[in-house]
Amino acid sequence: MNRLAEQLAANDMSEFGLHNNNDSAAIAGPSFQLAAGSNPAAFAHHFIDAKSEKDSLIKIAHGTTTLAFKFKDGVIVATDSRATAGNVIASQTVKKVIEINPYLLGTMAGGAADCSFWERVLGMECRLYELRNKKRISVAAASKMLANLVYRYKGMGLSMGTMVAGWDEKGPGLYYVDSEGQRIANDLFSVGSGSTYAYGILDSHYRYDMEVEEALDVARRAIYHATHRDAYSGGIVRMYWVRETGWEAFPLEDVGQLYYRYHPEIQLTNSAESPLTVAPLA
């Protein structure tokens, strides 16, 4: 089975003096058995519904809302924790921040299995890099490894929109990588079905010069607003701060309670907390 990248790439670089060492060529990643037949990708698409469009097909677990931004003291990464399979909420406690190693974080948006699996493969390759080169991998190189890994499967139905955040020699690093082959660097990203709502909050309040407490508050509010408006986001807010010494996780916050915390003025009419009294017939 010829993968797209192999069909297009010229593999022989020996005329340029570059030989196929283990650590310089494209990393192959694990190999997969494909369905017998001329078009395994179409076979998979026929039975698996990756976009929650048809009720009859197998549903893949999806998220989500994730965001990450650089600021003067590092990178803040925040996500919700809901996974949906079609319209069913499969879980409210998913870990969408994947700890690749103590100084690199990846986020999960799109297909949950795709993100978890490939970011774990990325973690393995980053460790091999460290062993071979006796130094930590840069965020740019790590994100490029991930992008190249999934590019081989372009068009076959992988669904992954991830942000790779870390701290390397150049300072805080943040890249967006997806299964379509995009890999871009920027100071601020939000990915997932709730990303548009998160961008609204982020674009209004983000500044590079924020202090940590303010940055965490902006991230928390952005995730909260996305979970409120987006049906496919919810659960708890997970936040991480990537600093020079590595990443640091923060206590979880339940979005269900955040609503009432941000709206203390909401008084429910005839709230269920008051004793049951009978209203007279008009």
Added chain:
Amino acid sequence: MSIMQYNGSAIVAMAGKDCVAIAADKRLGQRALTVDTDFQKVFPITDRTYVGLPGLATDVKTLYDRFRMRVNLYKHREERTIEPKTFSHLVSHMLYERRFGPYFVEPIIAGLDKNDKPYICGMDLIGCLDFAKDFIVGGTASDNLYGMCESLWEPDLGPNDLFETISQALLAAVDRDALSGWGAVVHIITPEGVITRDIKGRMD
């Protein structure tokens, strides 16, 4: 996504001892976007009969207006308020009239008849009546609601216990459905009157 799932809803009615309860979520969505968190889906038809309308929101509003008109006309002609059983048959007929271009709602009716006997029923979008003795569920969270009601419901619950049961069933069901929730309202219909409560739920 089917047309019945476009707006999202969760409605349940339960029968108790000399009382009935009907509860609904308050979300109005447009696919993934939540547009309103205070959308009414359960409407009073008379002082002792309520109708819950899960399904496409535009048909919810239109049908409620049509029901109001028909019930008012009934009152003028018959010089008495309509019984819940009669109202169900009226709704069933109105839906079947649109057999080949239906309203995308599956109504749930709950009320007390003239002898204070509890009455609940549901129907599909073309008017097939389902007279249950225990509970009726509808909306995008209906599968979840079936499970919750089957576990929690027991016969002859008083108004307080019925309120607890129906609230727990609804809250747990919508917390597993992406398209419903964002607040809930419960109506308990007793011979002395109707008690309406908003319940505090997750807003995600």
